[in-house]
Amino acid sequence: MSRAAEARLAEAAGLVASIGLVVVHSAILPLRARRPATLLGEGQVAQQGVALKEQDVEVVVVDSALSPVQQRNLERAWGCKVIDRTGLILDIFGERAATREGTLQVELAHLDYQRSRLVRSWTHLERQRGGFGFLGGPGETQIEADRRLIGDRIVRLKKELEQVRRTRGLHRSARRRVPFPVVALVGYTNAGKSTLFNALTGAEVTARDQLFATLDPTMRGLRLPSGRRAILSDTVGFISDLPHELVEAFRATLEEVAEADVILHVRDAAHPETAAQRADVLKVLDEMVADGLLDADYPTRLVEVLNKADLLGGTGQVALRPGAVAVSAITGEGLDALQAAIDVRIAEGMETADYDIPPQDGARLAWLYQHGEVVDRQDADTAVHVRVRLLPADRARFERQAPGSPQG
Secondary structure (H helix, E strand, O other): OOOOHHHHHHHHHHHHHOOOOOOOOOOOOOOOOOEOOOEOOHHHHHHHHHHHHHOOOOEEEEOOOOOHHHHHHHHHHHOOEEEEHHHHHHHHHHHHOOOHHHHHHHHHHHHHHHHOOHHHHOOOOOOOEOOOOOOEOHHHHHHHHHHHHHHHHHHHHHHHHHHHHHHHHHHHHHHHHOOOOEEEEEEEOOOOHHHHHHHHHOOOOOOOOOOOOOOOOEEEEEEOOOOOEEEEEEOOOEOOOOOHHHHHHOHHHHHHHHHOOEEEEEEEOOOOOHHHHHHHHHHHHHHHHHOOOOOOOHHHHEEEEEEOHHHHOOHHHOOOOOOOEEOOOOOOOOHHHHHHHHHHHHHHOOEEEEEEEOOOOHHHHHHHHHHOEEEEEEEOOOOEEEEEEEOHHHHHHHHHHOOOEEOO
16 A cells, blocks of 8 residues: 655654654655666755755755665765665664664664665775785775675674574573463554553553654563463564665564464554555565465464554544454553453464363362363362363473373
8 A cells, every 4th residue: 555645754754753853854756767876856956955955954864765876976965964764764773772682683784784885985085996906996995894894793793693583582482381372562663562562561661652662572471351371572663665674684573473372463543544554564474474484374363453542532433344453552441352352362272172180180180270271170080071272382281291181
């Protein structure tokens, strides 16, 4: 779904404001064709140059991807720093990342982005070939040296990230041994995921009316109406045209989504572009499927949550798709219905099994009551027959550790 130019401009302004820059001039410029040298037409470049000079602008953000040449030419024409959408989002991520993994991911993405733009720093130096054939002029030598340093750093970062991911994989394995079902929050940036996370868990995760306020996965325990316990995971917000450097670098933050038993797709129901934002999130999830990072059946685990219903006059005013839930994380309206929907979705993934447990083995009976839903029980002198609904991981764990007789 295409976005209105005004909505794209508003989103770009929000991104700029989220890192403390003040917008003094903005414009929507139609493109008949993308110019290789400057992206924009000559007249547009000249016209904007006058406006930028009048406003004494120091930084220009172009809400599009710029090649290194286009970026350099626009800086020359306008006499100020120019960054594109990719550079802006990288700067935001660099400012927000708090954990070791987040910091490593941001640096990796930054280096990958910067590697192709080194020429911009050395245009004033000699470019001709010289020396013994394998040594260039001073400019060429400096560029190649910098590229080599960046390449070496990227290799080290990838090794460190792999170690971090292995460590987090061990943590996930530990959770499976507990195990509790995992519920992951996904959604467009600023849809209210962190506010909803806090409302459901009583946590105090940073929640601001700001794009990309959350960058690192956060987890807390959640008690559901059935008494079942779950783990709720907050994740980085999605955005349209996410820089490809970040798609690659931030795969690990999406691993929690791939592992989740339930995925809550949180939407800003009051946003004028809510339908387009929904399409953007589903596109990223589908790309994860194509990359083998997410099972193709993920829609069966998805619950759509339309947040910010208070801005529309309450949950009753929100148009819902089948199976969707309207909530207000601010007022708490609809949270009971959401928790019930999570309970139902977890239960749908459960399996039914029958066991004969010796009457004296109270520990195993208690374990089944704690981790499953006992739907039938018949006590006899020689055994207690129970029919219980369990998550597949719980059933496997029980049958691996306990010698009870599974009947089905």
